[in-house]
Amino acid sequence: MRRILSLLALLLPLAAGAADTAQPAVDDPVLEKRVMALTAELRCLVCQNQSLADSHADLAVDLKNQVRAMMKEGRTDAEIKAFMTDRYGDFVLYRPPVKATTWLLWAGPFVLFAVALAALYGYIRRRRTATGEPGELTPEQHARARALLESGDAAEPR
Amino acid sequence: MNRYLIPLAIFAVLVVFLTIGLGLKPRDVPSPLIDKPAPAFTLKQLHEPTKQMSPADLKGKVWLLNVWGSWCVSCRQEHPLLVELAKTNIVPLVGLNWKDDPAAALKWLGDLGDPYTVSVVDPDGRVAIDYGVYGAPETYVIDRDGVIRYKHIGPISPDDLTGKILPIVKKLQG
Numbered sequence: 207m208r209r210i211l212s213l214l215a216l217l218l219p220l221a222a223g224a225a226d227t228a229q230p231a232v233d234d235p236v237l238e239k240r241v242m243a244l245t246a247e248l249r250c251l252v253c254q255n256q257s258l259a260d261s262h263a264d265l266a267v268d269l270k271n272q273v274r275a276m277m278k279e280g281r282t283d284a285e286i287k288a289f290m291t292d293r294y295g296d297f298v299l300y301r302p303p304v305k306a307t308t309w310l311l312w313a314g315p316f317v318l319f320a321v322a323l324a325a326l327y328g329y330i331r332r333r334r335t336a337t338g339e340p341g342e343l344t345p346e347q348h349a350r351a352r353a354l355l356e357s358g359d360a361a362e363p364r
Numbered sequence: 365m366n367r368y369l370i371p372l373a374i375f376a377v378l379v380v381f382l383t384i385g386l387g388l389k390p391r392d393v394p395s396p397l398i399d400k401p402a403p404a405f406t407l408k409q410l411h412e413p414t415k416q417m418s419p420a421d422l423k424g425k426v427w428l429l430n431v432w433g434s435w436c437v438s439c440r441q442e443h444p445l446l447v448e449l450a451k452t453n454i455v456p457l458v459g460l461n462w463k464d465d466p467a468a469a470l471k472w473l474g475d476l477g478d479p480y481t482v483s484v485v486d487p488d489g490r491v492a493i494d495y496g497v498y499g500a501p502e503t504y505v506i507d508r509d510g511v512i513r514y515k516h517i518g519p520i521s522p523d524d525l526t527g528k529i530l531p532i533v534k535k536l537q538g
Contacts, residue, residue, distance in 0.1 A: 251498035251499075252499060254391075264463070264489075265489070265499075268488070268493065269493065272490075272493060291396065292396060292397075293396070293397070293493060293494060294393065294395075294496050294498065295393060295395065295396040296396075297393045297394075
């Protein structure tokens with residue numbers, strides 16, 4: 207019995223350790239959520255295809271700290287984004303602003319779609335005329351058809 | 365005729381776009397700071413921590429700002445070239461020692477030679493952020509009025525120096 211108790215006592219520090227890790231990692235979860243939301247929109251320039259929020263690069267950590275510090279100072283998200291683009295350019299934004307240098311980026315897919323639609327329309331029209339789909343009959347053709355139908359010696363369709 | 369011309373035209377456009385894309389270096393992000401005043405700072409000097417330096421001290425001179433760290437492998441690659449440049453005395457070279465241990469930085473300069481007119485330390489990287497630094501080495505050409513005129517990203521090759529950086533420096537020096 208005594209032995210079991212002492213073994214259990216050995217486990218006590220483990221329980222204490224577990225209780226420690228369950229505590230929230232940051233002192234201000236609301237601020238941290240805002241930091242993560244904004245940095246998810248910003249590109250890490252070191253790894254380029256990762257957001258600042260995801261990246262563990264040294265610079266990304268520094269920039270996240272910078273964002274956090276600016277938020278604590280009460281700066282708005284727009285001000286922080288301007289701070290970043292002033293230094294690193296529009297490239298840091300995953301959603302670049304619409305302007306002269308980016309219109310191709312924004313309009314490109316729609317322009318391509320319009321071109322594809324126009325091409326498809328043209329193709330279908332051309333195919334219809336090429337296969338000679340029945341259109342309107344001329345008055346002479348109408349007359350001839352009527353004559354044929356009324357003459358009676360046309361072969362009965364089975 | 366038309367049915368061959370159109371796919372050919374589409375193919376040609378694709379080739380043009382892809383060729384341009386191949387030539388671009390995604391690492392080289394254009395800096396919005398070109399033709400803007402160099403961000404001010406006041407930092408401690410590496411060799412004499414009691415002294416400080418700021419860009420205003422160099423007003424009236426064309427100078428280079430080189431961002432480096434003893435932890436940075438590419439900096440080691442360009443270093444001999446900087447040492448050579450320093451010997452020519454063409455242009456003052458300021459070293460921004462980025463997120464480094466001063467002792468390691470001093471040892472590095474002692475071992476490999478010190479090309480810098482003056483070295484300043486940016487231990488937390490705050491000044492580097494103002495300059496839009498995202499990887500060392502980076503080199504800025506700053507004119508007499510303290511305006512950034514050119515930024516070179518990555519190690520400087522002899523071709524970069526003689527073909528790009530020095531011509532810009534000479535033009536600015538007038």
